[in-house]
Amino acid sequence: MESNPDKKHVWDKVNNWEEELLFLKSIIEKTELVETIKWGAPIYVYNKRNVIGIGGFKNYFAIWFLNGVFLKDEKKKLINAQEDKTKSMRQWRFTSKDEVNEKDVLEYIKEAIENEKQGKVIAPSKKEAIISVLLNKEMELNPALKEAFEKFKPYKQYEFLEYIESAKQDKTKLSRIEKVIPMILANIGLNDKYR
Structure with a gap:
């Protein structure tokens, strides 16, 4: 060459x-x-x-x-x-x-x-757990929703929680919850359509 x-x-x-x-x-x-x-x-x-x-x-x-x-x-x-x-x-x-x-x-x-x-490496930082008080209330009132939500893999649960809780105001959180309830019940992950 x-x-x-x-x-x-x-x-x-x-x-x-x-x-x-x-x-x-x-x-x-x-x-x-x-x-x-x-x-x-x-x-x-x-x-x-x-x-x-x-x-x-x-x-x-x-x-x-x-x-x-x-x-x-x-x-x-x-x-x-x-x-x-x-x-x-x-x-x-x-x-x-x-x-x-x-x-x-x-x-x-x-x-x-x-x-x-010796295998010294920094482990990637774990994502903080997200708790959605409003979604939890919704699931208490609707056991079918709770059951459907728990069927999702943890990363998919995380995506829903992040979507809901990244809203600043409660009324936005509630409208997002309303949007995702049918998805959760239908066993459709938040980002499934992109996967």
Whole structure:
């Protein structure tokens, strides 16, 4: 295959970190991680589980640790790129090849692999249970409705409750309850028509 010098690497968004990213790759190759391409970037996996990724951005190139929240980070290198969005991912940014200390980088990667082996992951947060006082009243008055509602799988019950309780005013909640009662009795889930 003929290489095209103009072809940009997908993982180097701005194409000005080629040498630096190849240097990072050469360090990662000393570990037991296997390179794959996901989301248009090199992601390194252990036992098919994503451990780290690398990429180039406008002002820096970085290694991101997909479960970086578990790293001890004794050298205080890691940052959370999106505070409110990412619970577990952490980034180590560099602005030049000289900043990459191979020994430190390998230490962090090996710790990340170790954490993966131990299965350290953040479980997705459980949805809060929703209670609808108005629907409960309705079900007390109508045992058939209660029985029909209980036949639904928990996620479908949740969808009904969320639909009712996301209304701000009681009168809206009541009109929504009126709308869903025939569906519940007919054993039709709130979002079935979209499924």
